Amino acid sequence: MSDGTSASSPDDFTVRRALAKSISAIESGGxxxxxxxxxxxxxxxxxxxLGITGPPGAGKSSLISALLPHALDHYGAVAVxxxxxxxxxxxxxxxGDRVRMDYRHFEQKVFFRSMASRGQQGGIAAxxxxxxxxxxxxxxPLVIIETLGIGQVELDVMALADRVAVVLNPGWGDxxxxxxxxxTEQGDAFVLNKADRPGLENAKILLEQSLxxxxxxxxxxxxxxxxxxxxxxxxxxxxxxxxxxxxxxNPHSRRRSEAAREAAKTQLIQDFEAFLAxxxxxxxxxxxxxxxxxxxxxxxxxxx
Amino acid sequence: xxKRILMAKTGLDGHWRGPTIVARxxxxxxxxxxxxGMATTAEIVAAAIDEDVDLVGLNVGGHIDVALxxxxxxxxxxxxxxxxxxxxxxxxACKQLQAKGLEVFPPGSMLTDIVDSANRLTGLSxxx
Numbered sequence: 001m002s003d004g005t006s007a008s009s010p011d012d013f014t015v016r017r018a019l020a021k022s023i024s025a026i027e028s029g030g031x032x033x034x035x036x037x038x039x040x041x042x043x044x045x046x047x048x049x050l051g052i053t054g055p056p057g058a059g060k061s062s063l064i065s066a067l068l069p070h071a072l073d074h075y076g077a078v079a080v081x082x083x084x085x086x087x088x089x090x091x092x093x094x095x096g097d098r099v100r101m102d103y104r105h106f107e108q109k110v111f112f113r114s115m116a117s118r119g120q121q122g123g124i125a126a127x128x129x130x131x132x133x134x135x136x137x138x139x140x141p142l143v144i145i146e147t148l149g150i151g152q153v154e155l156d157v158m159a160l161a162d163r164v165a166v167v168l169n170p171g172w173g174d175x176x177x178x179x180x181x182x183x184t185e186q187g188d189a190f191v192l193n194k195a196d197r198p199g200l201e202n203a204k205i206l207l208e209q210s211l212x213x214x215x216x217x218x219x220x221x222x223x224x225x226x227x228x229x230x231x232x233x234x235x236x237x238x239x240x241x242x243x244x245x246x247x248x249x250n251p252h253s254r255r256r257s258e259a260a261r262e263a264a265k266t267q268l269i270q271d272f273e274a275f276l277a278x279x280x281x282x283x284x285x286x287x288x289x290x291x292x293x294x295x296x297x298x299x300x301x302x303x304x
Numbered sequence: 305x306x307k308r309i310l311m312a313k314t315g316l317d318g319h320w321r322g323p324t325i326v327a328r329x330x331x332x333x334x335x336x337x338x339x340x341g342m343a344t345t346a347e348i349v350a351a352a353i354d355e356d357v358d359l360v361g362l363n364v365g366g367h368i369d370v371a372l373x374x375x376x377x378x379x380x381x382x383x384x385x386x387x388x389x390x391x392x393x394x395x396x397a398c399k400q401l402q403a404k405g406l407e408v409f410p411p412g413s414m415l416t417d418i419v420d421s422a423n424r425l426t427g428l429s430x431x432x
Contacts, residue, residue, distance in 0.1 A: 013353055013381045020356035028305050091306050092331040095338045103347040112354050116306065116336045 016111070019138050023113055026134065027127040031275050031289035037130040038268055038296045040137035041261060047136035048075070048244050049143045049257040051161030053123060056149025058167040059193035061100035062227035063236075064146055069105045070237035071142055079111040079140040081131055083124050083148045086116040093117075097146060111140060122156030123147040129160055129264055132257070142244075152182040160260050162247035163188040165240060168207070170199035178210040188220055188243055191236060195224040272296055307358040307426040308336045312348045314374045317365020322391060326361065329415040330422055345374045349381045358426040362389040362406075368397035375404050386425040390418065 026033045052060050064080060071078045082097035095114035106112070115125045124147055135143050147157050158164055166187035178184060190211065192203055204222055211219040221239055225232035247256070272293040275281055281293070311327050327337040340351045352360050360378055364371040371389065378387055389401050390409035398408045407421050423429040 013349075016350075016353050017356070017382065020354050024308075024356045086306070086336070087331065087334075090332055090334045092334045093306070093336045094327055094331045095336060098351065099339050099341045101341065103341075103343055106347065106350065108350070112351070114336075114338045114355055118306070 016108075019111070019134070020113070022134055023127065023131045026130045027115070027118070027125070029126070031272075031280075031286060031293060033127075033130065034268055034271055034275065034296075035289060035292050037133055037264065038272075038292075040130070040133040041265055041268070043137040045136055045258055045261055047132070047141055047143050047257070048248060049132055049136075049145065049161045050240065050244060051145045051147065051157040051164035052167060053147040053150055053155070053157050053164060053187075054167030054191075055151065055172075058149070058169055059225075059227045060146050060149075060167050061097040063167060063191065063193060063225065063233075064097075064144060065101045066225075066227045066230055066233045067237050067240070068102075068110060070234065070241075071144070072105060072109055074237075074241055075142040077109045077111075077140055078142045078144060079113070079135045080144045080146065081113050081115055081128055081135075082146040083115045083117055083128065085148045086118050088119070091118075111135070117148055120156075121154065123150045123154035124156050124160065128157075129260060132160060133261065133264060136257075150183075152180060155182065155186055158186045159256060159263075162257050163240070163243040165189040165191055165236075167191045167193050168203070169194045170197040170203045172203055173206075175206050175209070178206040179213070184210050185214065189236075189239055190220055190222045192222060192224045193227050195226050195232065200224060269297060306334055306336045307422075307428060308338065308355060309359045309361055309422060309426075310338050310340060310348075310352050310355055310357040311361045311363065312340045312351065312374070313342055313363045313365055314345075314348070314371040315364070315366025316342065317363075317391075318342070319365060323361075323363040326363075326390060326415065326418055329419055330361075333419045333422070335422060335426075345370070345377045348374050349377045352378055352385060353381060357385065359422060360385060360387045361422075362387060362391075364389050364391040364393050364397070364401075368393070368400060371397075372400060372404070375401065375406065379404070388418075388421055388425060 022036050025036055054060055084093055084095045086093045093116035097114055117125050120126050132143050145157055145161055164187055190207055207222055223236045225236055276293055280286055309330055311323050330337045338355050362371055375387055388407040393410045398410055401408045409418055
């Protein structure tokens with residue numbers, strides 16, 4: 001797969017389309033999705049995975065747009081998976097994260113995919129995990145996951161990304177909000193964006209006090225930014241880059257994306273077994289997929 | 305599975321109300337609508353490819369030549385990807401877009417007709 005969808009031959013639309021279509025197949029689910037992720041997981045993991053989360057309108061997309069030039073300098077190429085909510089009524093979605101992007105930095109070095117949550121409740125889409133693994137296998141060195149606008153507990157991204165930044169704003173909440181369980185427990189860095197709004201100092205003090213009560217010896221850092229005019233962005237990128245380096249190198253803090261890959265393998269075997277036990281596995285059009293699934297099952301049995 | 309539509313603006317026209325209303329109608333009809341900000345032809349093509357959309361919607365603002373170039377570029381990069389267009393498009397420009405195979409929705413078009421067209425072009429309902 002790394003040969004077919006490499007980021008190193010970015011001018012070729014066929015290659016890029018193949019990658020985009022494999023993500024569509026993952027979103028559609030079924031045995032083809034399982035086969036694609038299984039193929040991807042046979043490549044060694046190398047991509048760094050950064051999560052950006054926070055409530056709606058906090059500035060997640062604008063921050064990613066502002067961070068992209070720095071991320072491109074550092075990694076050379078960046079893939080973004082940006083999740084927005086699907087309607088629970090119609091199944092439709094308005095995916096608006098691209099509106100914030102400054103495409104001057106994109107050229108062919110940014111792969112940007114908008115994803116609808118399609119009924120998932122954890123802040124990301126069901127297809128996000130497998131899409132990260134496919135982008136990794138295709139040679140994209142950094143994958144940024146932007147969650148949909150979350151509340152207090154939709155934190156599935158924490159298990160998928162190596163490190164996660166939580167984006168909040170001045171006026172976000174009082175000392176009780178800052179000390180509630182959930183959001184402030186799990187972020188690796190916190191960003192108070194729209195820092196030109198009133199209440200910045202108060203929000204920063206409350207957040208830092210809450211974070212100091214966490215069991216970690218060093219509490220997560222709090223950055224202040226104004227994404228739309230670039231203020232605080234170099235400092236934020238420096239902080240995030242250090243976190244990502246730590247995730248990659250520190251033997252005591254195993255990269256979460258690697259743990260997620262192991263969990264994905266276990267889940268894939270279960271999903272394949274469920275497929276093989278279903279009537280669909282016996283249908284003529286799925287005959288080849290059934291064979292692939294059987295091979296996968298043996299492959300992972302051998303591994304264990 | 306929901307079908308995916310890219311909503312793009314051609315040229316430097318900054319009027320958002322039209323494409324936003326159309327995007328909302330398509331969302332409410334069950335489509336996943338990907339909004340792209342002001343973008344060049346190359347950026348529209350790259351977005352259509354990365355997002356693997358089933359349909360490209362072009363909001364035509366500014367000079368028709370810019371829109372025609374965007375149509376050519378999308379059709380060249382992804383010949384199987386249908387395109388429709390809307391906006392304040394004068395009649396002679398509508399004809400130019402239609403000549404390239406596009407369904408065109410000038411001022412006065414009904415949202416229901418746009419949704420019907422999206423259903424047809426993405427294969428959700430039989431072609432007329």
